Amino acid sequence: MKMNGLNMLKKIEPRIVVPLVLGMMFALGDEASNPEGHIMQIKSALCVKVLLFCVLFCVFFRFADWLIAEVQGAKREDQVEHYGFFEYGYAIKPWLKNAAVIAVCWLPYEFWLFPGVYWSDTSKQLLIHYGVERFTDHHPFALTYLFGWFADFGQWAFHNSIYGLYLLIVVQLIAAPLLFSWMLLYTRKMGVPQWLCHVELAFLALFPLFPVMFSSLAKDTISVLFFIPFCILFVDGIRTKGSSLSKPGIIITLLLCGLLTCLTKKAGVYAVVPSLLLMFLIVGLSKKAKATAFAIGAVIAIVMMVIIPKAVMPALGVAPGGKQESIPFAIQQVAHDVKYNSEDMTQQEKKLISDFLTIDYKKIPKAYDPQIADPVKGTSLKDPDLFSDFMKLWLKKTVEHPIGHLESWMGLVRGWFSFSNNDGSPSDMVVCTESAWYYDPILEYVPQWPLKASRSDTARSVYDMEQSVPVLNALFSRALWSSILPCFMLYLALRPGKGKWSRVASMLPVDMSFVYLLLVPVSGMGGEPTRYVLQLICIAPLFLAFMSESIGKTKEPLIKTMA
Template identity: 30%
Template sequence: MEVMYHLIDSHPSLWRERSATTAELVGFLHNVNYEARNMNEVCMFSRSERNGVATRSVWPVQWLDWTKRRLGLMALSLVLGILAACGEMLRSQGDLVWSLVGLVHGLCYAAIAFMFVLLLELGMRWLSREDDAQATYRISFRHNFRGWGVLFLIIVLCWMPYVIALYPGVMWYDTSNQLLQWNHLPNLFTDGQLTDHHPIADTAIFGLFVQFGNLIGSGDLGIFLYTMIQTVVTASAMAYCLLYMRRIGASHRLCMAALAFVSLFPIFPMYSSPMVKDSLFLPIMVLFGVQCVEIVRSRGEVLRRTSFWGTLIGLALALSLTKKTGMYIAILVCLLLVAVTRRGLRRRLIVVVAAVAAVMMIMLPKVVFPLADVAPGGKQEMLSIPFQQSARLLRYYGDAILKEQRDAIERVLGEDVAQRYAVTSADAVKGYVWDSEKDRYLLPYAKAWLQGLAEHPLTYVEAFLGMESAWLALPNAGDEHVGDLLMPVYAQGTNHSFFEGHEQLGLTASDTTMASRVEHLIDWAERTPVGMMLFSRAIWTTWMTAFVVYECLRRRRHDGWLRLLGVTPLVVSYCFLWISPVSGSIESMRYMVPQVYIMPLAFAVLAVRSMGTATTQPAGIQAVDTKEVVAS
């Protein structure tokens, strides 16, 4: 109470104003109560302590109250610490055998997680301070074409040096196989037939750009043209996202921080421009996230607008067509948003789900693929987790299990699968091509897998966590493979002659000196002490997502559940990281990049005053329920 008395004394001007309205007084009381809670949480100073006189009787009470309110954070930190230690153990020793050293590491990681959340909260509190109503800003984030154009130009100008340095554009290994397929040339998967191993829409887009490039000079020009267009499209989407953050009530300071982050963090330009399927997916994911937040804020009312509804259907289909997991993300998110949508409008979300399911599960595989002679993708990708678990079972208990069980596994995975097993990757176990002759062995294999689960459950847990360890373990300088836990970039793909058959595609060799310098400079920055925290995969995936969910649940008595629904694209996308066959390779880096791109929007959802569509109140006055103030 002493803190509240001090705050009231420090704001006498409002009480002296006879013209103060009831809403202003209620807003003031809410601010006082909020500031008092913040001071108790962060400073824990009483009035007499700030005057230099220690009040020992107040400190234990405040500390006990603060501890009670932070039990959830303590539990979360302990879980994150244990998971980080598990990831570290699996990477270093290959199993989950706990020791005193491992326990100490887990507790240290838990302490780091605890401080991490507190520091993020302090940073968010500073970034979310009320804007000065009298201030004028050169970058105003006005929600119009001019405001969008200013942000777009800033982002493009900051990204353009990377695009120029990486001329004639970066192409990844997966893309080379897609281009070979488009031109009916032998590749890793087929002898020239198109396959749905990678999204066929991506293959068509990449192939058409290279074909157009050959018409105007060379295939390399087509790749560079794609790079420029992809950069512009992604920058446009990010600029629109920043404008939307401001429109829903994010402070100018937070929006400026987000603009600086998007413009200067090298992950954005390095993954926005390459010719690779994930780059196509990124701007669509950002715009889909904006649509989802708007649905939550309006309780689905915005779905009444045909233009919005049609755009949502288009974005959901685009997500599904450009990335294999995009279909599941779109369907799950729309189903979750049904919970916040008013009854009469829920059918519109169901229509979105039905449209995605019809196109991806019926139209493409049953109609388009047979007509276009497109081979379906192999089953090995969706079975990578059980395959990895069976391989570990044979590696460590092959002589102890029944012969029938062992034979059932080896008929599907091969007799040498135990030797091919690697803790952190399932690629060597599952392979890249599926033999349809093995389909008849899948049922006996499923029985053998279930039997292994019943007999050796810890082995299955170790196999699974080993694959996904990069989402858990924190980087440290003593790790020989620390780069697997960071966020490396790939620039060597500017040389388009790295694969067989490039000449037939009109692609040539290019000097990679400048690209190598860019790649090495970013890798060096990531391996510095500060860089290892800023570029940690575990922090940008597990820790950041955990922070967002935790902050939403802290407000569950108010509008926390609405905020949680607003960040469902982030949460659902994170969940699908856990079916990845590998988490520590340069390829798996592409799986987690959407988390980085959508994080500014998620932070805006946390920072805004309300998840409603009401207009933002003047600075210093918050529209709150009087019952909430009294209860607080």
């Protein structure tokens, strides 16, 4: 019996930790899905939820892993390309044909949402361009210039700033299908069966989130257009064992795509730079390829962290963005202490909080919202020089109230780890089909601001109908794209055999995009979480195919027999 127990323990794969941790996070996320954001209200219920979610994800991950192995094992029969209307050979004709299919399927939403959907952040950047707001890098200053130039062109050419901005949306609606088609053909090149390519094409063409998002204008919709080719070239560099990274054209393209990803969305630095710098961990790459990748990552890091803030921005008169954007979780956790543990605060600590944040200490308990950090965080700091003192206070309070800080953090990230909202409704991705959220006084400077698109009610109605279809509605879940699929890919990367950490490094664009989601100021309400998770949705087919590529070589049974 003792030997049998030891044998059973040996057969337990270490990667089982991934679905277990995910199950615990979902249990806490479900607990935090209440108006007050409290966790551990009923400890017995929390224990049951932990057990159920852990079993659910362990079974799901194991079954999906086995299913992929079956598909991979059978794909040898599908190596011959069956030519028909839909073809996936790595060539110009299939690329353009599939891009056209995707673009045509998007046309209804493009028609309904004309002349585009514009987010509140876009209105803020236009107000900066018109001189109403101080020019800071709170939002990427390069995009502020870009939006301003196109708005001015629209006013000059059409006497309508919105038509100028819509030209940018048109560029998005052309570029996105072309990039998706490239990614589709590349997954076929990796060995994805032809029938599964049909499924992938149907997803890219018919999933309504894509036409709705790319019919809107925000930093996320532009940045992802550079992130997709960056990821394709990143994966290709690994699959070719670094030979593609010796080509000057590929090196320049990878550098430009990585740099433009970061310039159009500052958080892109956290995904792009580590992915390149840590390519030396990947087994099989030549030393030259590793050195090239490291050099590209270092150049991007120097440009983004030294040259732009120290030279370019001062020359252009652009002030740096507030440091509060880097620590929304810490500000929210201290705000939680103020609301629920104020008796522990000394007068000196109260003064530090009031002097550091733009909100007065006494107003924090009323302003605190467990779902979003913005009411307390604000858009600037009263005294940025107190940053290190505030972080010391945060560390002190974390030690004193670890459960309270966990509760506060779960309130901010529960949208990634829950299937329901605070009111019990499904935790689906929210999209904007109108431009009703904006900063004043944008209507004075852009009187044509489209409060509603031409047929936004139709777009909303059809989107909601598609979102309600049983089974298919799983695709609209925030949690599926933000945590479940990234963790499943990590589970695949950690499969038994050599090269585990090499595979983990190979999916760093996904890993770091996921880590970024753990630091955002909101995840469970409004449309912002949908923008945050967009890049993970767009690259999911590529990295799922990449992580699944070699599974079928050593296919395992679904249920292991105990020897």
